[in-house]
Amino acid sequence: MKLLGPAARWIEERAGIGAALAPALTHAVPRSTASWWYVFGSATLALFMLQIATGICLALVYVPAADQAYQSLEYLNYQAPFGWYLRAVHFWGSNAMVMVMTLHMIQVFLFGAHKYPRELTWIVGVLLFACTLGMAFTGQILRWDQDAYWGLGIGASIAARSPVIGEAVVHALLGGPIIAGRTLSRFFSVHVFLIPGILIGLIGLHLWLVLRLGINEWPMPGRAVDRDTYRQRYEEEVHRDGVPFFPVAARKDMIGMAVVILAVLAAAAVFGPHGPRGVPDPTIIDTVPRPDFYFLSLFALFALLPPWTETVLLLAGPPLAIGLLLILPFVAGTGEKSWRRRPVSVLAVILIVLIVTTLAGLGVKAPWSPVMNAWSGLPTPVAYVLGRTPLELQGALVLQNKQCRNCHSLGGEGGLRGPALDDVATRMTRDQLIHQVLQGGGNMPAYGKNLSPAEVTALVAFMQTMRPAGEPPARPPVDPVPPTR
Amino acid sequence: MCAGHESMLPPPSPSSTRRGFLFRLGLALNAIAGVLVAIPVVGYILGPVRRAGAQAWIALGPVGDFPEGETRFAVYENPFRVAWDGPTAKVACWVRRLPDEKFQVFAVNCAHLGCPVRWFPQSRLFMCPCHGGAYYEDGSRASGPPPRGLFEYEYRVRDGQLWVRGGEIPTLSEPA
Numbered sequence A: 001m002k003l004l005g006p007a008a009r010w011i012e013e014r015a016g017i018g019a020a021l022a023p024a025l026t027h028a029v030p031r032s033t034a035s036w037w038y039v040f041g042s043a044t045l046a047l048f049m050l051q052i053a054t055g056i057c058l059a060l061v062y063v064p065a066a067d068q069a070y071q072s073l074e075y076l077n078y079q080a081p082f083g084w085y086l087r088a089v090h091f092w093g094s095n096a097m098v099m100v101m102t103l104h105m106i107q108v109f110l111f112g113a114h115k116y117p118r119e120l121t122w123i124v125g126v127l128l129f130a131c132t133l134g135m136a137f138t139g140q141i142l143r144w145d146q147d148a149y150w151g152l153g154i155g156a157s158i159a160a161r162s163p164v165i166g167e168a169v170v171h172a173l174l175g176g177p178i179i180a181g182r183t184l185s186r187f188f189s190v191h192v193f194l195i196p197g198i199l200i201g202l203i204g205l206h207l208w209l210v211l212r213l214g215i216n217e218w219p220m221p222g223r224a225v226d227r228d229t230y231r232q233r234y235e236e237e238v239h240r241d242g243v244p245f246f247p248v249a250a251r252k253d254m255i256g257m258a259v260v261i262l263a264v265l266a267a268a269a270v271f272g273p274h275g276p277r278g279v280p281d282p283t284i285i286d287t288v289p290r291p292d293f294y295f296l297s298l299f300a301l302f303a304l305l306p307p308w309t310e311t312v313l314l315l316a317g318p319p320l321a322i323g324l325l326l327i328l329p330f331v332a333g334t335g336e337k338s339w340r341r342r343p344v345s346v347l348a349v350i351l352i353v354l355i356v357t358t359l360a361g362l363g364v365k366a367p368w369s370p371v372m373n374a375w376s377g378l379p380t381p382v383a384y385v386l387g388r389t390p391l392e393l394q395g396a397l398v399l400q401n402k403q404c405r406n407c408h409s410l411g412g413e414g415g416l417r418g419p420a421l422d423d424v425a426t427r428m429t430r431d432q433l434i435h436q437v438l439q440g441g442g443n444m445p446a447y448g449k450n451l452s453p454a455e456v457t458a459l460v461a462f463m464q465t466m467r468p469a470g471e472p473p474a475r476p477p478v479d480p481v482p483p484t485r
Numbered sequence B: 001m002c003a004g005h006e007s008m009l010p011p012p013s014p015s016s017t018r019r020g021f022l023f024r025l026g027l028a029l030n031a032i033a034g035v036l037v038a039i040p041v042v043g044y045i046l047g048p049v050r051r052a053g054a055q056a057w058i059a060l061g062p063v064g065d066f067p068e069g070e071t072r073f074a075v076y077e078n079p080f081r082v083a084w085d086g087p088t089a090k091v092a093c094w095v096r097r098l099p100d101e102k103f104q105v106f107a108v109n110c111a112h113l114g115c116p117v118r119w120f121p122q123s124r125l126f127m128c129p130c131h132g133g134a135y136y137e138d139g140s141r142a143s144g145p146p147p148r149g150l151f152e153y154e155y156r157v158r159d160g161q162l163w164v165r166g167g168e169i170p171t172l173s174e175p176a
Helices: A006-015 A019-026 A038-060 A070-078 A083-110 A117-141 A147-160 A166-174 A181-215 A230-241 A245-271 A293-303 A307-331 A343-365 A390-401 A429-438 A453-463 B003-008 B017-045 B048-049
Strands: A027-028 A243-245 B056-062 B071-077 B089-096 B102-107 B117-119 B125-126 B132-137 B141-143 B154-159 B163-166
Touching: A006 A019, A019 A245, A027 A230, A027 B017, A038 A070, A038 A245, A038 B154, A083 A245, A083 A343, A083 B132, A117 A147, A117 A181, A117 A293, A117 A307, A166 A181, A166 B048, A230 A243, A243 A245, A243 B141, A293 A307, A293 A343, A293 B071, A307 A390, A307 B003, A390 A453, A429 A453, A453 B048, B017 B048, B056 B071, B102 B154, B102 B163
Parallel strands: none
Antiparallel strands: A027 A243, B056 B163, B071 B089, B089 B102, B117 B125, B125 B132, B132 B141, B154 B163
């Protein structure tokens, strides 16, 4: 207090803010919580403040109108002083916020912080998580490039699958019957006013609950939560072995906050801003739309779900996932808190993390997507044309010209949607190859109408040469049961 | 609440009907004001919903631009455009010309999740870059996740011009 200047003392004497905040800052917390494991929440808050600061800056220049948004982003990237850097910080900050928030959620779940009496804190946290994902989706729309346009197309297509109200939902979402100027204004308003307002209110509630109920103590195996005794035991622990939050626990929080901010600043400086990737002109269809990383796992899921489950899972999946998180404290509100005594919870976390990261990894690679320019852009491996007959060479041309390589790879290059053709002759006989090409099947289109008999003959002749040296060709299947009279 | 503060409150008495009336009046007036604010706000936000089914006939160009047996890329301008739509006012489609002035006009949006399909005349297939849907030249589903064939626009030929009915994003709930 002695360090305060006369001006600060003058304000404090009248406003009393320091005196009002002091108890909240110095309140006692269990010594066990002054731990590095407890820094993710404050780090998320720091990233949110960084997003607000950079977001306000970007809005000073960004034009939320469909005909000029793209140009204003290019202006930010190339002309506005530090514009590229603020865009980069906002982008990498959003990535970091989703990641650190996820870590925070996993930590509090494994430490049993969702149990009595902190159920409401958890519920508010789940809502914060949902709002943050909402910010991520709306933010990527504001980039108003081809990814944004087709991402909206995907959002509208999902919404349209809802029974009865599908069309109305699409129109409400897009602000009209089609993705256009009114759509961008809508998403701008939601991203800049609506969700941030909700977020600020929920963060206030979240922090209030943490202060009122006390930070979750480090869970001890065997010390189960009981509604009748928990709060008294917590008070006793704080009384017996408490430390003031500021500065004992807060110094680790402060370091955590600084580390994530510095990491975002560094990533922004090294990798720069993301996009915009191409003018959002829907007549430029030579595009490969991809979502930002937080939605890569969903993107992968959309490609891999069996079609008959798709509509149900697309519509019911997200509300179900959020709903499960929301009811978690009601089904598991008491009992053991320590992860050492909660094997199912630990397995669930591992399983979910593995599923999401595996799907996201697949989403980066997108093996289900045809490689649109493989047929015209990739060379036929030399080994596959050396010493081949004219008919076989003709077949190699057919394979290239009919876009087979958009889905099938040769020599490791080409699409991954269908099997690689390098050793197809060891798997299929001539008759099977002809049948597969003409009739399709197993997720392959039928080419019967699109190939002349001469082309089929040449193509199959070429594919029959496709086997590694020393491996025998496929043999016709033999009927295992000898024919009986 | 401290005792001294409480003693300053007026004692509740049955004779305070005027105060009770004022309190209830305050509640009622605010409720009315709230509803009067909510009506235009909700109507405004849901305004676009009422335009359901908004479609109009648009000329795609002379019939002669679309040679028989071929599938051509065509672009039209959204009939409900606003001045600030910019490039998003444009809409793309695929026009397949059949014999006898018969056409098939396909939406560019994949029936799976709306990504833009591309036509490959060599293999006579439409392919989608997002999740790997593929369609035959007549728009029927060939492979991949789409639950149906490509969306087709209603069309007609008038005065040598090909017209389509469009202006709405084609989806499973409103298939063009």
